[in-house]
Amino acid sequence: MLIGSLIGVSRYRLQPSPAQEQALLEHCGHARYVWNLAVEQHACWKPGRKSAPGFAEQRRQLTEARAESAWLRAGSIIVQQQALKDFAQAMSTFFGGSHRRPAWRKQGRGEGFRIVAAKAGDVRRLSRHVGEVRVPKVGWVRFRWSRAVPEGVRSYRVTRDRAGRWHIAFAAIPEPVPAPGLGEVVGVDRGVAVSAALSTGEMLHAPGLHDTEKARLRRLLRKLARATRGSNRRAKVKAAIARLKARESDRRKDWVEKISTDLAQRFDVIAVEDLQIRAMTRSARGTVEAPGRKVRAKAGLNRGILAAGWGGLVRRLEDKAPGRVVRVNPVYTSQRCSACGIVDRIARESQARYRCRSCGYAGNADVNAARNIAYAAGHAVSAREGPRVAGPEHREPQPVLLSV
Numbered sequence: 003m004l005i006g007s008l009i010g011v012s013r014y015r016l017q018p019s020p021a022q023e024q025a026l027l028e029h030c031g032h033a034r035y036v037w038n039l040a041v042e043q044h045a046c047w048k049p050g051r052k053s054a055p056g057f058a059e060q061r062r063q064l065t066e067a068r069a070e071s072a073w074l075r076a077g078s079i080i081v082q083q084q085a086l087k088d089f090a091q092a093m094s095t096f097f098g099g100s101h102r103r104p105a106w107r108k109q110g111r112g113e114g115f116r117i118v119a120a121k122a123g124d125v126r127r128l129s130r131h132v133g134e135v136r137v138p139k140v141g142w143v144r145f146r147w148s149r150a151v152p153e154g155v156r157s158y159r160v161t162r163d164r165a166g167r168w169h170i171a172f173a174a175i176p177e178p179v180p181a182p183g184l185g186e187v188v189g190v191d192r193g194v195a196v197s198a199a200l201s202t203g204e205m206l207h208a209p210g211l212h213d214t215e216k217a218r219l220r221r222l223l224r225k226l227a228r229a230t231r232g233s234n235r236r237a238k239v240k241a242a243i244a245r246l247k248a249r250e251s252d253r254r255k256d257w258v259e260k261i262s263t264d265l266a267q268r269f270d271v272i273a274v275e276d277l278q279i280r281a282m283t284r285s286a287r288g289t290v291e292a293p294g295r296k297v298r299a300k301a302g303l304n305r306g307i308l309a310a311g312w313g314g315l316v317r318r319l320e321d322k323a324p325g326r327v328v329r330v331n332p333v334y335t336s337q338r339c340s341a342c343g344i345v346d347r348i349a350r351e352s353q354a355r356y357r358c359r360s361c362g363y364a365g366n367a368d369v370n371a372a373r374n375i376a377y378a379a380g381h382a383v384s385a386r387e388g389p390r391v392a393g394p395e396h397r398e399p400q401p402v403l404l405s406v
Contacts, residue, residue: 012152013169014145014148014169014170014171014172015146016143016160017145017168018168025139025140026140026162027113027162029077029139030113030114031109032081032082033082034107036064037085037107038107040086040089041089041105044104057086057090060086060090068082078138080117080118080138081116081138084118085116087118088116089104112161113162114159114160114161115159116157116159117157117159118156122156124136125151125155125172127147127151129147131147132147133145135158143170145170155172155173158172159171165244165247165248166241166244176321178266178321178322178323179323181323182269182270183270184270186268186270187271187273187379188200188268188272188372189201189373189376189377189378190272190273190274190375191275191368191372192277192310192315193310194307196354197310198310199368199369201372201375201376205368208253208254208310209254209257210250211249215246218246219243219246222246225239226239254309254314255314258311263322266323272326272327272328273330274316274319274329274330275335276329276330277312279307279313282307284304285297285300285304286300328379330375330378330379331378335371335374336367336374337349337350338374339356339358339360339361339363340363340370340377341358341361341363342358342360342361344360346358346359346360350367352367354367355367
């Protein structure tokens with residue numbers, strides 16, 4: 003489980019020397035090994051048998067394993083015990099229903115380890131843009147001081163992404179962004195063509211790769227398909243692809259941070275649709291007995307949804323504006339007219355055009371949906387009639403009467 007799942011983090015770029023990088027990789031290997039042993043113990047457990055070992059029993063077993071294995075004994079006991087604590091927390095959230103079951107960790111994916119209860123002097127600043135952190139059995143490792151480190155940090159996590167970059171994340175409780183106090187309500191409609199449309203009429207687009215970078219990515223993917231598995235050439239191509247993907251992810255994260263801060267500073271209430279993104283991005287491949295339909299089109303849609311940063315935007319809004327983010331039922335938000343309130347399933351003429359056949363209102367479809375979202379969140383609306391769904395045979399639709 004990542005350190006920033008429940009509290010805020012401040013992430014910085016680590017700059018380890020070659021010897022320090024090798025030592026950090028050893029820590030990652032020890033944490034991964036201990037984690038996978040804990041996963042194996044719980045995978046073999048079945049209901050009705052003796053309960054699976056808890057953290058205390060696993061810590062005792064770790065002590066015995068360190069006494070028998072010189073490779074494990076050479077590592078940091080802090081890193082290994084913390085991997086067991088992270089696993090225990092992951093199992094707790096799994097049984098609580100908020101997270102998936104802890105899975106196996108694979109080398110090169112999600113590499114990292116956590117240090118808790120660090121000393122107050124384990125982080126220091128050397129110059130304007132350079133700082134140092136003390137890592138057990140590694141020593142002082144430099145990192146880029148891109149912004150102020152939170153005061154009194156006692157916990158941090160060191161990670162390595164697929165592009166080979168090292169980062170350190172200090173755990174700290176972030177201060178929420180104060181509300182402007184103007185009573186303004188904004189609706190946010192998330193989409194693929196337009197990442198986020200606001201009820202004010204603003205259209206926001208999450209940045210991605212440039213055209214030249216997309217062309218290079220396509221060439222690299224073709225090279226990857228022709229490369230032999232396990233070859234050095236394949237490893238180099240995968241590293242180049244990972245660097246491009248990391249660049250795209252960094253741009254998207256930067257956009258999410260800036261947009262979420264801007265919305266939290268400008269509006270008192272931020273309304274979003276309560277979307278089940280995990281279910282929406284589920285693969286349509288199906289099974290051998292029941293193969294899916296339009297699998298390639300669904301895969302492209304899934305990539306577009308994930309590239310738009312839907313989940314990250316709402317998550318950061320809830321972190322920065324706690325209690326001010328309202329989740330709205332998404333039913334009829336894209337079909338309802340924001341001017342008269344009637345629901346017409348064919349009023350959306352195209353992806354970007356909405357034209358009401360009742361009152362004649364015409365405008366951008368995403369902005370119309372965002373206004374419906376803002377209206378549902380900012381007013382206690384009670385419909386005297388149910389939503390009137392107009393079909394092709396409906397000639398003269400009447401607006402739904404709304405009372406505030």
